[in-house]
Amino acid sequence: MAERPATVRPRHRMVDRVSGILEFVARSEGVSLTEISRHVGAPVSSVQGLVNGLVATGYLDERARVYRLGVAPYFLNLLAGRGAVNRILHEDLVALHEKTGSTSAVLSVAVGSDIVYIDHVSDDPHTAYLAERFLRRSLIRTSTGWVLMADWESRDLWAYLETLGDDDRPRVQKLLDELESIRTTDMSVLPNIAEDPDLDGISIAVRERGRVVAAVGVVGRHDELARNRERIVDALRAQARAWDARG
Incomplete structure (x- = not known):
């Protein structure tokens, strides 16, 4: 035949x-x-x-x-195990984790209207699970999400905020109150908006040609982060200068 x-x-x-x-x-x-x-x-x-x-x-x-x-095409590469070269190295997160004494250091990107941790160093199994499974989370409930949203055009930000439910209304109001500060400093510091009120974060923007393309956050218990706030902010700013120097 x-x-x-x-x-x-x-x-x-x-x-x-x-x-x-x-x-x-x-x-x-x-x-x-x-x-x-x-x-x-x-x-x-x-x-x-x-x-x-x-x-x-x-x-x-x-x-x-x-x-x-x-960033969604980059996200698909990560899911397929073919992550693109990124100037934020895993060793940078290791160093931040050690310098700040935090529970977790995470690298986040916005994928549509969600946030995804694309790399992490963590002592917390929950954060590790979210990062290693590339699970989507709500932007409004993380400090890295706030940093990413602060760079959106107003019409996109307003449209997203209008989709949120009543449970997130206090978070929306708090974000709007702090929006200009985040845009000025490229940082969200202890917004206290996580599902667990004992957890919090301090995050900084990662820029490329003037645009915020990712955010790095230090995550842990609110009281511990608040006690070490200045040291964590200084460590994040120093690391951001190092990323910028890499081009």
Whole structure:
């Protein structure tokens, strides 16, 4: 019996269009919706919905109507065990954990409307489980989440906050009260908004070309962090200067 010829895997126009958008944006320093539309050969009205969906899920990042690649593709690489090179080394978290005497040091990114710990050094099994399984958490309930949200455009931040339930209303009010301070200092210091009121965090932004792309946090018991607040803040700022020096 003759062998059946291999079947070419069929393409899908929508998938082709989405992958084309992602690759085009990834190769750029930032593009407009019109440029994306021209590149994929589709009307702006057709592309707008796709682009909005990609922003909502973290695959694209939009600032002032300019689109860049988001962090979700990087997150998928981590899930597949092929993490991209990052200038925040695991050894940096080890050093922070040792210098601050904290329960945990974590590296976080926003994936859509959630936060994910992508690296950690922790004595706490719960934090270790969240980080090692790359589980999504609520942005509003972590100090690293506050640092990440503070860099969002207002319309995106307001839209996210409006989706939260009554349980998070006090957290929303507290974030709004502290928003300008976080934007000025690139830090969220002891917001006391975790599910467990005894836990807290001190976090600092990680910037790339002026944008906040991640946050590093020191997490532990509120009373211990408060007692060592100045030492922890100094350690985070010193580490941030070291990251900047690496380029």
